[in-house]
Amino acid sequence: QVQLVESGGGLVQPGGSLRLSCAASGSIFSINAMGWYRQAPGKQRELVAAITSGGSTNYADSVKGRFTISRDNAKNTVYLQMNSLKPEDTAVYYCNADVVEARNYYFRDYWGRGTQVTVSS
Numbered sequence: 001q002v003q004l005v006e007s008g009g010g011l012v013q014p015g016g017s018l019r020l021s022c023a024a025s026g027s028i029f030s031i032n033a034m035g036w037y038r039q040a041p042g043k044q045r046e047l048v049a050a051i052t053s054g055g056s057t058n059y060a061d062s063v064k065g066r067f068t069i070s071r072d073n074a075k076n077t078v079y080l081q082m083n084s085l086k087p088e089d090t091a092v093y094y095c096n097a098d099v100v101e102a103r104n105y106y107f108r109d110y111w112g113r114g115t116q117v118t119v120s121s
Helices: none
Strands: 002-007 010-012 018-026 026-040 045-051 057-059 067-072 075-083 091-101 107-110 113-120
Touching: 002 091, 002 107, 018 026, 018 091, 018 113, 026 067, 026 075, 045 067, 045 075, 057 067, 075 091
Parallel strands: 010 113
Antiparallel strands: 002 018, 018 075, 026 045, 026 091, 045 057, 067 075, 091 107, 091 113
């Protein structure tokens, strides 16, 4: 089994910054893509940003220029630096990882439990 644990959420004023972290642990042989998704009340979960093991990234149009995704492959950790936050960024943010399990070399998609980000004055 693999666990993803997010941290770094909280309450921030508009224009402020937060940095989310997500650490993967457990039976991991390797991790391919890692990403951040978010879900606001009454809305579907959407991709915010993703990064491959080689460092290629893609972003939702709504966060381009404001958010930066990065990862530390040695620590199996992905980060999301969020700047110039807006009230519409308020959501639960979920970490996702495409893991090759060490016990059987199967690909499996894992999710964290989510961390709340609230942007409000």
